[in-house]
Amino acid sequence: MKKRVLATRENLPGRGLERLSEGAELVAWPGAGKPGPADLAALAPGVSGVLALGNDPVDAALMDAAGPSLRVVALASMGFDNVDRVAAAERGIVVTHTPRVLAETTADLTFALILAARRRLGAAGASLAEGSWGLFRMHDYLGLDVHGATLGLIGYGQIGRAVARRAHGFGMRVIHHDPYAPDDDLSTSVGLAALLADADIVSLHVPLTEETRHLISARELAAMKPTATLVSTSRGGVVDEEALLDAVREGRVHSAGLDVFEREPMGGELSPLVAEPNVIALPHIGSATEATRAAMVDLAVDNILDVLAGRPARTPLPGSTAVAGAPVGG
Ligand code: DGY
Numbered sequence: 001m002k003k004r005v006l007a008t009r010e011n012l013p014g015r016g017l018e019r020l021s022e023g024a025e026l027v028a029w030p031g032a033g034k035p036g037p038a039d040l041a042a043l044a045p046g047v048s049g050v051l052a053l054g055n056d057p058v059d060a061a062l063m064d065a066a067g068p069s070l071r072v073v074a075l076a077s078m079g080f081d082n083v084d085r086v087a088a089a090e091r092g093i094v095v096t097h098t099p100r101v102l103a104e105t106t107a108d109l110t111f112a113l114i115l116a117a118r119r120r121l122g123a124a125g126a127s128l129a130e131g132s133w134g135l136f137r138m139h140d141y142l143g144l145d146v147h148g149a150t151l152g153l154i155g156y157g158q159i160g161r162a163v164a165r166r167a168h169g170f171g172m173r174v175i176h177h178d179p180y181a182p183d184d185d186l187s188t189s190v191g192l193a194a195l196l197a198d199a200d201i202v203s204l205h206v207p208l209t210e211e212t213r214h215l216i217s218a219r220e221l222a223a224m225k226p227t228a229t230l231v232s233t234s235r236g237g238v239v240d241e242e243a244l245l246d247a248v249r250e251g252r253v254h255s256a257g258l259d260v261f262e263r264e265p266m267g268g269e270l271s272p273l274v275a276e277p278n279v280i281a282l283p284h285i286g287s288a289t290e291a292t293r294a295a296m297v298d299l300a301v302d303n304i305l306d307v308l309a310g311r312p313a314r315t316p317l318p319g320s321t322a323v324a325g326a327p328v329g330g
Contacts, residue, residue, distance in 0.1 A: 003048035003308050006066070008035055008056045012076065014294025016301040023305045024049065041065035048072070049304040051297075054079045055264060060087035071324035072307035074300040078102055078159075078287075079235055080317050081208040092325025096303035096313045099158055101295040102287040107162030109286045110233050113257025114151075114201055116280040117229045119143040120255070123277045144200070144227060144254060147171045152199025154192070154215070155206035155234065156181035163203060175199065178206075196223040201231060208235035218243040221253055229255045233286040236262040241273060248276050255279065259286050 002025045007017060010028035020026055027043050029035040037057060044050070044065040052058050054077025063070055063084075072094045073083060080097050088095045116122060124141040127133060151167045153160040156178035164174045164186040174187040177195045196202065202224060206212045216230065217240040224230070230253055232239055241262050247253045255278040261271050264284055274281040287293060303313045312322035 003069075004046055005049035005051060005304055005308075006040065006043050006047045007051040008040060008053060012293075012297045013290060014297050016076075016294065016297030019298075020051070020301045020304065024308065037061065044070075048308055049074065051076065051300050051304060052082070053077060055082060058083045058088075060084050063087055063091055063093060072096065072304050072313065074303040074307075074313075076296045076300040078106075079207055081235060081237070083317075085317065085319065088320065092321070094303075094307050094313050094322060094324050095317045095320040096300065096307075096315050097317055098296040098299045099315055101299055102292050103158035103162045105289050105292040106159050106233055106286040107166060109259060109282075109288075110159070110163050110203055110205075110231060111166050113231045113233070113259065113280055113282070114203070114229065115146055117231065117255040117257035117278070118146050118149075118201070120278070122280045144229075146201075149173075149200035150175065150198055152176070152190075152195040152202045153187065154178070154195065154202065154204050156187065156189075157205060159233070160203075160205040161186065163205070192220075193223060196220055197225070199228060200225065201229045203231040204234045204238050206234055206238060208237045213237050214240045216240065216244070218246070221247040224253050226252055227254050229253070229257065231257040233259045236260045236264060241271060245273055245276070248273070248278055258282070260284055 005020060005024040005026055007026060007028040010030050029039060040062055044062055045067060046069055047066045048069050049072045050058060051074050054075055058073050070093055073088060075097045078097055078099055083095055085095060120141045120143045147170045150173045153163060153176040156176035160176060167174050175190045175195055175198060176187045177190060177192045183189050215238050221243055244256060248256055257280045259282045273279050299315060303315060307313050307324055316322045
């Protein structure tokens with residue numbers, strides 16, 4: 001008999017959900033928007049797997065609603081701050097995510113943000129669209145060079161390295177801060193204080209954890225050069241947005257390129273950072289290409305099918321077991 005798997009959306013890029021429904025009995029949230037905790041809890045009893053996105057809370061209550069049959073929670077995301085990992089470990093549930101498949105695509109977007117913020121593409125494009133380009137003037141929209149600049153990567157995993165490779169094409173010097181990553185042929189490891197003081201562009205590539213929440217706050221922003229750009233494609237909570245807003249408004253940092261925010265999605269209630277002329281703001285599209293989003297769903301599905309077949313998960317979260325343990329009460 002096929003095991004039941006809950007997917008938090010019924011429509012996802014690629015053929016992953018089709019494959020999942022061939023190997024399992026698929027129960028998908030049918031709504032157009034994002035399901036609330038009660039919607040998912042109502043569908044959860046008796047499921048063996050949950051396929052969730054990076055912004056769906058997967059907490060102890062959902063795990064308990066599923067009951068002792070639950071073996072695997074597969075995220076179609078690299079980030080995993082939405083999952084209660086302790087609750088999963090206590091219940092012997094494997095938690096997986098989607099590293100590797102999105103690194104290059106997210107690095108592309110990181111570079112787009114670096115270029116857009118340094119060269120003031122948002123403000124320049126908006127003035128053209130408003131019809132206010134009457135004259136070519138030598139002093140309009142002067143930005144700062146990207147080529148030859150020093151790039152400081154905070155977090156030097158797969159995405160950080162993919163950004164470093166691109167940076168060398170721009171003749172940049174690359175330094176990184178990551179307690180788990182020594183020097184390599186692309187980048188030199190430095191302390192956080194040295195990176196903040198030296199980098200022209202500071203780009204964040206760490207997951208959101210208790211250790212990294214508000215890693216960039218008023219103190220770190222004050223340590224950056226006034227000509228520096230802050231870029232984030234990781235998670236909103238890594239940056240103290242109020243402190244960043246103050247720093248950008250007061251010219252204490254040159255600019256920011258942000259794909260992620262503390263409150264997502266924003267609906268009509270926009271973060272004040274969105275309207276800042278020196279901020280390029282995007283709605284969390286780091287991995288948003290057709291091929292990459294389909295690959296993320298595929299990998300999440302493979303993880304579910306493997307665990308349900310008794311095989312080790314392909315990409316368990318760091319610290320998660322790869323094979324489901326005896327569930328509590330199971
Ligand atoms: C990720 O993979 O973490 C992206 O931010 C999408 O959730």
